[in-house]
Amino acid sequence: MTAADDENDGQATERVVIRDRRKIDTKVEPKAPTAKGKASVGAHRAAEPEEEAPKVEEEESKPADQPEEKPALGAELEALRTELDERTHDLQRVTAEYANYRKRVDRDRGAAAELTTGTVLTSLLPVLDDIDRAREHGDLAGPFASVAESLNTVTGKLGLVAFGEKGDPFDPNRHEAVAHLTSADVTEPTCVEVMRRGYTLGERLLRPALVAVADPE
Numbered sequence: 001m002t003a004a005d006d007e008n009d010g011q012a013t014e015r016v017v018i019r020d021r022r023k024i025d026t027k028v029e030p031k032a033p034t035a036k037g038k039a040s041v042g043a044h045r046a047a048e049p050e051e052e053a054p055k056v057e058e059e060e061s062k063p064a065d066q067p068e069e070k071p072a073l074g075a076e077l078e079a080l081r082t083e084l085d086e087r088t089h090d091l092q093r094v095t096a097e098y099a100n101y102r103k104r105v106d107r108d109r110g111a112a113a114e115l116t117t118g119t120v121l122t123s124l125l126p127v128l129d130d131i132d133r134a135r136e137h138g139d140l141a142g143p144f145a146s147v148a149e150s151l152n153t154v155t156g157k158l159g160l161v162a163f164g165e166k167g168d169p170f171d172p173n174r175h176e177a178v179a180h181l182t183s184a185d186v187t188e189p190t191c192v193e194v195m196r197r198g199y200t201l202g203e204r205l206l207r208p209a210l211v212a213v214a215d216p217e
Contacts, residue, residue, distance in 0.1 A: 114159075118201045121160050125199060125207060127151070128162075132197060164197040164209030174198060174205065179212035186214050 131148045134140045140148055163174065170177065170189035178195060186192075191211040198209030 114202060114204065117158055118204060118206055121155060121158060121199070121201060122206055124151075124155065128155070128199075129196060159201050160206075161200050162197045163200065164191070164194045164211060166191060166194060168211075170211070170213045174208055175211045175213075176208040177213040178210050181212070181214050182217045183214040184217050186216050189213050189215050 128151070131140065131151070134144075134148075168175075168191045170191055175191060175198070179193070181192070183190075183192065190213065191209075192214040193212035195210040195212070199206045
């Protein structure tokens with residue numbers, strides 16, 4: 001142990017304080033980037049994706065889609081035209097079939113009406129024969145003559161036509177020969193006697209006429 005130590009043991013040690021009144025500038029000026037720093041910053045920015053890149057792709061993709069829409073629209077238009085033509089042909093066919101149906105119905109209706117009228121008139125032919133015989137014998141007079149005339153008028157309006165007169169050429173399609181004789185007064189088969197008159201309704205033969213036929217000698 002030294003003398004200095006003995007002195008320190010006997011006395012309290014005083015703490016030494018150093019005071020520095022100089023001001024410290026806390027502002028740190030940024031250092032200018034070096035060439036190597038500039039290269040690293042440029043590489044970092046180049047690595048970042050650009051935000052406008054998708055917009056450019058969208059703008060470039062739109063013109064590419066337009067040519068694909070035109071062929072699709074043309075095909076759809078062609079399909080519509082084909083369908084329109086088919087519907088037009090169907091309509092024309094149905095219209096023609098309906099027109100033919102109406103003509104057939106009108107023809108059948110007319111035939112049915114003529115058949116019904118012919119049936120009624122055929123049932124009246126015996127009455128007309130009695131009127132003809134009464135007229136030949138001179139018995140058609142008075143009120144009975146008026147009734148007979150009215151009946152003939154009505155049947156004529158319905159289309160009934162009488163035929164069969166003396167001197168008519170013989171027609172096997174309209175006359176029924178019940179007697180044959182020869183005569184020098186005729187040059188062809190001729191009806192020389194009418195026993196019963198025939199009747200037609202339009203083009204329909206209701207009853208042939210009964211006649212006597214004279215052939216030339």
